[in-house]
Amino acid sequence: MSTAVFIEGSYVVGVQLDLSPDHVRAQPDRRSGLAGLTRAALARTLVEAGAAPADKARMRAGQVWRWMHHHGATDFGAMSNIDKATRGALAERFDLARPEVVARQVSADGTRKWLVRFQPGVEAECVYIPDVGRAGALCVSSQVGCTLNCRFCHTGTQALVRNLTAAEIVAQVQIARDDLGEWPAARDERRLSNIVFMGMGEPLYNLDSVADAIEIISDNEGLAISRRRITVSTAGVVPQIAPLGERTQAMLAISLHATNDALRDELVPLNKRYPLAELMAAIRGYPGLSNARRVTFEYVMLKGVNDTPAEARALVRLLAGLPAKINLIPFNPWPGAPYECSNWGTIEAFAAILNRAGYASPIRTPRGRDILAACGQLRTESLKVRASTRRATAAMAPELQAPGSMGP
Ligand code: SAH
Numbered sequence: 001m002s003t004a005v006f007i008e009g010s011y012v013v014g015v016q017l018d019l020s021p022d023h024v025r026a027q028p029d030r031r032s033g034l035a036g037l038t039r040a041a042l043a044r045t046l047v048e049a050g051a052a053p054a055d056k057a058r059m060r061a062g063q064v065w066r067w068m069h070h071h072g073a074t075d076f077g078a079m080s081n082i083d084k085a086t087r088g089a090l091a092e093r094f095d096l097a098r099p100e101v102v103a104r105q106v107s108a109d110g111t112r113k114w115l116v117r118f119q120p121g122v123e124a125e126c127v128y129i130p131d132v133g134r135a136g137a138l139c140v141s142s143q144v145g146c147t148l149n150c151r152f153c154h155t156g157t158q159a160l161v162r163n164l165t166a167a168e169i170v171a172q173v174q175i176a177r178d179d180l181g182e183w184p185a186a187r188d189e190r191r192l193s194n195i196v197f198m199g200m201g202e203p204l205y206n207l208d209s210v211a212d213a214i215e216i217i218s219d220n221e222g223l224a225i226s227r228r229r230i231t232v233s234t235a236g237v238v239p240q241i242a243p244l245g246e247r248t249q250a251m252l253a254i255s256l257h258a259t260n261d262a263l264r265d266e267l268v269p270l271n272k273r274y275p276l277a278e279l280m281a282a283i284r285g286y287p288g289l290s291n292a293r294r295v296t297f298e299y300v301m302l303k304g305v306n307d308t309p310a311e312a313r314a315l316v317r318l319l320a321g322l323p324a325k326i327n328l329i330p331f332n333p334w335p336g337a338p339y340e341c342s343n344w345g346t347i348e349a350f351a352a353i354l355n356r357a358g359y360a361s362p363i364r365t366p367r368g369r370d371i372l373a374a375c376g377q378l379r380t381e382s383l384k385v386r387a388s389t390r391r392a393t394a395a396m397a398p399e400l401q402a403p404g405s406m407g408p
Contacts, residue, residue: 034094036167049093069222072183111368123380126172127373133194140172143201154334154379155200161382166212197232200378204237211247238274238282245287253296259314294323301342312353326361
């Protein structure tokens with residue numbers, strides 16, 4: 001059921017697969033997705049469900065919100081400031097149980113990876129990486145599978161199953177909080193301080209759910225992770241870049257990987273649709289871009305493919321005048337990958353050219369490689385369900401279907 005664990009010789013120590021009952025919860029029969037509703041939608045839903053009169057809706061929504069997103073409640077019984085009758089009515093209609101965690105792995109370097117089952121056959125992974133951002137970053141998935149087929153990415157070998165809902169994206173953060181024991185915790189004591197949409201899928205093909213999830217995650221009376229600490233990474237879905245900024249005020253990251261169209265067409269096929277000139281123009285217009293809010297460029301180092309000093313200089317020219325930082329990512333191998341990682345010396349020489357040009361260009365230390373949790377290594381066994389099966393499931397449980405577009 002879970003991902004194949006590819007273990008490199010030197011990383012084996014410390015891997016553990018934890019299937020204890022705490023981490024394996026029963027799949028709820030019905031899920032309301034309450035945790036995926038924005039405040040306004042939650043208030044409306046409570047009124048519709050008869051759990052609050054219209055004039056008390058905001059207050060009641062505020063109470064439920066705080067229990068769900070500040071205390072992490074998974075049960076209405078805990079909501080002590082709501083009367084018993086209302087709690088009972090809520091429990092009849094809605095279910096706050098988390099999706100099932102099918103597997104939990106901890107890397108020798110402290111990276112944690114959860115395989116989450118949202119419904120039978122629909123699974124995605126999320127990864128917590130300590131010491132990234134202010135304290136630690138959670139890398140969340142926005143889709144199960146992906147449509148982009150980037151040549152170097154493991155997720156790209158898995159067809160798109162479906163978009164995740166806002167509730168399913170928020171659930172990944174809740175699961176990490178459960179596991180880290182941070183319900184609630186003071187901002188400066190939290191180990192989970194940053195969110196990156198760099199897991200499975202292309203967030204800008206699921207912008208409605210991603211935007212709702214960010215609104216929820218950044219709410220001060222809830223998970224309270226500020227928008228400055230939330231980064232959305234895209235392979236370059238040009239028409240959605242400005243809307244992302246306008247709707248979420250999140251930080252932008254671009255998976256660049258090449259400085260000319262010929263090579264980028266090969267590595268990131270989406271480039272054929274939105275070539276570099278259009279992509280760069282959209283990035284320059286990203287709302288709120290400034291020296292304090294730089295765009296991050298991700299550049300995976302592929303041996304003999306994109307790693308020459310000439311390409312480093314081309315990168316400097318391409319980014320001229322942009323408030324940017326560059327993340328050099330040593331290629332993370334996966335079984336059957338057609339590339340190798342550049343030599344360390346080559347990566348350092350590449351970084352030195354960027355540094356001399358004034359760009360902060362940290363080389364991203366590979367994290368969690370031993371549990372296939374590093375960039376581009378996420379993949380689940382979920383398969384796209386046949387349309388006929390999906391229609392039958394939808395008829396039985398409409399709330400399980402993800403809204404939003406499914407890519408190009
Ligand atoms: N679709 C979005 C979100 C995924 S982010 C995007 O492309 O930005 C995942 C990041 O890891 C991207 O920068 C991706 O290019 C990078 N990546 C993918 N496969 C990788 C691999 N095998 N080694 C290192 N980085 C990889």
